[in-house]
Amino acid sequence: MLGCILLLGAIAFIYVYYKKSFGYWSDMGVPQLEPTFPFGDMSDAIFRRKNMGDKIKEIYDRMKGKRYVGLYFFSRKVFLPLDPVLIKDILNKDFQHFSDRGIHYDEKNDPLSAHLFSIAGPKWKNLRAKLTPAYSPGKLKYMFETIVACGHLMMEKLDEMAAQSGEIEIKEILARYTTDVIGSCAFGLDCHCMTDPQAEFRLMGKRAFTQTVGDLLKMIVIRSCPPLARLLRLGVFSGNVTEFFNRVVRETIEYRENNNITRPDFLQLLIRLRNNGQIEEDTEETKKLPPGTALTMEEAAAQAFIFFLAGFETTSTTISFALFEMASDLAVQSRARGEVDRVLAKRASLTYESLAEMTYLDALVFETMRKYPPAPVFLRKCTKRYRVPGSNATIEEGQSLLIPCFGLHRDPEYFPDPERFDPERFSDENKSNIWDGTYIPFGDGPRNCIGVYILSFILSLD
Numbered sequence: 398m399l400g401c402i403l404l405l406g407a408i409a410f411i412y413v414y415y416k417k418s419f420g421y422w423s424d425m426g427v428p429q430l431e432p433t434f435p436f437g438d439m440s441d442a443i444f445r446r447k448n449m450g451d452k453i454k455e456i457y458d459r460m461k462g463k464r465y466v467g468l469y470f471f472s473r474k475v476f477l478p479l480d481p482v483l484i485k486d487i488l489n490k491d492f493q494h495f496s497d498r499g500i501h502y503d504e505k506n507d508p509l510s511a512h513l514f515s516i517a518g519p520k521w522k523n524l525r526a527k528l529t530p531a532y533s534p535g536k537l538k539y540m541f542e543t544i545v546a547c548g549h550l551m552m553e554k555l556d557e558m559a560a561q562s563g564e565i566e567i568k569e570i571l572a573r574y575t576t577d578v579i580g581s582c583a584f585g586l587d588c589h590c591m592t593d594p595q596a597e598f599r600l601m602g603k604r605a606f607t608q609t610v611g612d613l614l615k616m617i618v619i620r621s622c623p624p625l626a627r628l629l630r631l632g633v634f635s636g637n638v639t640e641f642f643n644r645v646v647r648e649t650i651e652y653r654e655n656n657n658i659t660r661p662d663f664l665q666l667l668i669r670l671r672n673n674g675q676i677e678e679d680t681e682e683t684k685k686l687p688p689g690t691a692l693t694m695e696e697a698a699a700q701a702f703i704f705f706l707a708g709f710e711t712t713s714t715t716i717s718f719a720l721f722e723m724a725s726d727l728a729v730q731s732r733a734r735g736e737v738d739r740v741l742a743k744r745a746s747l748t749y750e751s752l753a754e755m756t757y758l759d760a761l762v763f764e765t766m767r768k769y770p771p772a773p774v775f776l777r778k779c780t781k782r783y784r785v786p787g788s789n790a791t792i793e794e795g796q797s798l799l800i801p802c803f804g805l806h807r808d809p810e811y812f813p814d815p816e817r818f819d820p821e822r823f824s825d826e827n828k829s830n831i832w833d834g835t836y837i838p839f840g841d842g843p844r845n846c847i848g849v850y851i852l853s854f855i856l857s858l859d
């Protein structure tokens with residue numbers, strides 16, 4: 398009996414607490430929706446009735462005309478800026494207030510989660526500066542031949558499949574292609590995904606992006622109560638995935654060091670960073686950073702892991718949508734094919750330089766990422782109290798922000814007739830008409846996508 402009374406009391410207390418919390422934004426004069434107990438505004442996304450990108454776009458469309466909206470994830474307060482000028486300020490000019498993403502990581506118990514995408518504060522700043530040269534176009538030139546070789550292998554596989562009857566699941570083939578590419582460029586390993594659909598790298602990549610009910614419950618604990626997640630030692634990824642990537646990186650590094658092998662790949666750059674704390678001669682900027690940046694084995698594994706994770710799914714999704722649009726519009730397809738044929742006719746084989754001549758293909762990829770941004774919404778965490786310019790609204794330290802990339806990209810005010818696929822929007826004549834801050838597939842500001850140069854290779858060489 399006493400137990401029942403205590404339970405009812407606790408539920409009543411939580412209910413009242415949530416109800417009070419749900420008035421936070423409107424009390425501050427920030428527009429909000431109608432949050433429901435206990436999930437706030439996010440029950441559709443939590444229960445997978447809608448994906449997060451679609452849910453935030455729905456809110457974006459509904460609240461269009463406002464500069465920002467206040468949301469609730471359970472009782473947590475989340476700020477959603479809608480105005481591209483404000484978004485640009487948050488990501489660039491006022492970056493010092495929003496330098497983190499607020500993604501859970503646990504260096505001690507789950508070191509693979511402590512990668513460039515998730516880590517925070519000075520540690521991120523330091524590592525980003527040290528890793529930036531590894532992602533530069535100069536360093537990436539060495540990957541060119543590897544990517545071309547993976548592309549040839551895929552063409553052979555597609556020819557073989559086309560000769561048989563039946564459908565081809567192109568997204569799966571492309572995921573195997575991009576896994577092979579990233580596997581060679583990041584780890585220097587031949588992952589064999591194109592020849593073997595059950596290759597371990599492919600299975601692990603698939604597992605990392607699949608969410609089981611157990612994963613969902615774990616995520617709810619991680620997002621709503623990070624200290625409890627740490628106490629329970631909940632890993633962000635499944636145990637198999639963590640164990641696999643830690644092992645691959647450790648074994649490969651040890652093998653290279655014991656046998657004095659060096660290879661022109663991302664792992665080699667990490668090995669140098671691990672041993673020397675730097676990749677290149679220190680620049681004026683990196684000299685100013687605090688010392689002690691040499692990576693541990695676990696930290697190196699985490700950086701190779703994010704290179705893999707951030708790389709293979711985003712690029713295979715983009716190529717799949719580009720192929721879908723080309724299959725749906727033969728004029729677009731024949732223009733792209735004509736350009737590739739013209740450029741290739743000038744040379745015996747594909748070269749690094751020839752990519753720069755494929756301007757229509759470039760525009761086509763840009764338009765694909767406008768219509769189908771692989772990261773439809775991305776995150777920031779407020780690290781220093783922020784007064785929203787031109788208003789009385791404030792964002793407090795610790796609160797999260799969602800950046801509505803998908804909403805902006807499909808907003809008819811910025812991209813007329815947004816459902817129409819039209820690479821001409823990104824032609825040399827037209828691209829200057831795109832409003833600043835409305836096209837952000839790679840994010841923006843100091844914490845934008847570090848892989849921009851690599852992916853232009855992977856996408857164009859397909």
Ligand code: HEM
Nearest residue numbers: 513514707708711772838839840841844845846847848852
């Ligand atoms: C179509 C392909 C890709 C898209 C659309 C994309 C998009 C993004 C976006 C939106 C972010 C967050 C930006 C922000 O918060 O402002 C990001 C971050 C990041 N991306 Fe990509 N990405 C792609 C491919 C890649 C590739 C190929 C790599 C590496 C091989 C990569 C590595 C990363 C990393 C490490 C970060 C975190 C950077 C940091 O926090 O300092 N991405 N990406």
